[in-house]
Structure formats: structure tokens, C-alpha cells
Amino acid sequence: MAQAGFRKGKDGKSPSDLLAELGPTLLVDIGLRRTVDTDGKPDLPTKGVRALIDTGAGGDCIDDDLARSLGLIIHEEGFISGVGGRHWAATYMARIYVPSLDRLLFQSFTGVKLRQGGQWHRVILGRTFLRQYRLVYDGGDGQVEIGGGPG
Numbered sequence: 001m002a003q004a005g006f007r008k009g010k011d012g013k014s015p016s017d018l019l020a021e022l023g024p025t026l027l028v029d030i031g032l033r034r035t036v037d038t039d040g041k042p043d044l045p046t047k048g049v050r051a052l053i054d055t056g057a058g059g060d061c062i063d064d065d066l067a068r069s070l071g072l073i074i075h076e077e078g079f080i081s082g083v084g085g086r087h088w089a090a091t092y093m094a095r096i097y098v099p100s101l102d103r104l105l106f107q108s109f110t111g112v113k114l115r116q117g118g119q120w121h122r123v124i125l126g127r128t129f130l131r132q133y134r135l136v137y138d139g140g141d142g143q144v145e146i147g148g149g150p151g
Contacts, residue, residue, distance in 0.1 A: 002026060002100035004053050005137075005144035015142025022120055024053035024137065024144040029097040030062070030123070032072055034104075042097040042104050046070060050121045051098070053135070053146065057126030060096075064111035066122050067092040075108040082112070096123065101149055105129070 004024035006015040013021070028051045031044035049066070062072075072092040080089045091108040098105075114122055136145045 001145050001147040002098070003144065004146055006142045016140060017142075019139060019142040019144065022052075024135075024146075025121065026051045026053060026098055026100055026125070026146075028123055029099065030066075030070060031095055032070070032093065034095055034097075041099070041102070042095065044095055044097050049123055051096075051123035051125050052119075052121040053130065053144070054124050054126050055130065055135070057124050059126050059128050060105070060107070060109050061112045061114075061124040061126070062092060062094060062096075062109040063114040063119075063122040064090065065113075065115050067094070067109070067111050070094075080110055098125075101133075101146065103149065 004026050006018040009015055010018065027048045029042070029044040030046040030049055035043045037043040072094050075091045075093045077088065077090045079086055090111045092111055094109050096105045096109070097103070109123070112124070114124070132149050133146050134148045138144070
């Protein structure tokens with residue numbers, strides 16, 4: 001079971017306030033090529049990146065600026081639709097490892113303008129990611145649990 005909520009408040013905000021403001025968050029590691037650490041876990045070069053668990057997103061996304069800075073390969077390009085309407089976007093091949101769930105994703109991620117839009121997260125994990133999990137969201141105490149999953 002992974003925790004994606006907030007256990008403690010910060011700057012006068014309660015865990016519930018933070019969850020409402022920021023959303024359920026997991027830390028992920030990102031890269032294209034991987035090595036394996038001494039425990040046999042994927043070792044990707046960019047660690048501790050904030051990922052939003054977004055039940056409103058159909059697919060999984062990565063910040064376009066981050067993808068470019070990491071040198072991720074553009075897999076394809078085309079139109080996508082979202083809250084900003086229809087626009088052109090690239091999709092990038094990447095590995096994203098979710099340590100708290102011991103899950104490695106190797107797939108394409110749609111490039112979106114998270115940083116440019118003032119977002120706190122750099123990755124969005126949507127319903128395609130969540131389809132294998134059970135999500136418990138407790139807005140009252142700021143806790144989110146994700147469990148189950150592949151395997």
C-alpha cells in the first residue's frame with residue numbers, strides 16, 4: 001500500500017488543505033535507460049519527481065520541458081485534447097519507476113506544459129495507470145492510499 005496524501009501540514013495548512021490544493025502525489029524516478037541497484041530495483045537518473053494521481057486524466061503525461069531536458073526520445077506527435085482545448089503535443093518514450101509501489105513503467109508519456117502552467121507536479125499518472133489499483137481518498141484527513149496492483 002502506497003501513501004499519496006499528506007501526513008503533516010505545512011505553512012499553516014492542514015494535511016486536508018494540502019491534499020485539496022495539490023492533489024494525491026507520489027514520488028517517481030525518471031529516465032530512458034536504466035541500471036539496477038544493489039537491491040535489484042530500477043535505478044533511473046532523475047529521482048524524487050512529483051507525480052499527480054489524476055482520476056480525470058485518461059492517460060499518463062510528463063512535463064514537456066522536463067522530457068526535453070532529460071533527452072527523452074519523441075515517440076510520436078499529434079493532437080490531444082484537455083482542459084486547455086485541442087493542441088499539438090509530442091509523446092516521449094520513458095521509464096518511470098514508482099518506488100512506493102515497486103512499479104516500473106516503460107511506455108510513451110504525453111508531453112504537457114505543467115511547469116509553464118505553474119503546476120507543482122512534473123508527471124501525471126491517470127486512469128491507464130490506476131486501472132490496476134484500488135484508490136482510497138480521504139479528503140477529511142488528507143490521506144490517500146493506493147494498493148493492489150500488478151502481480
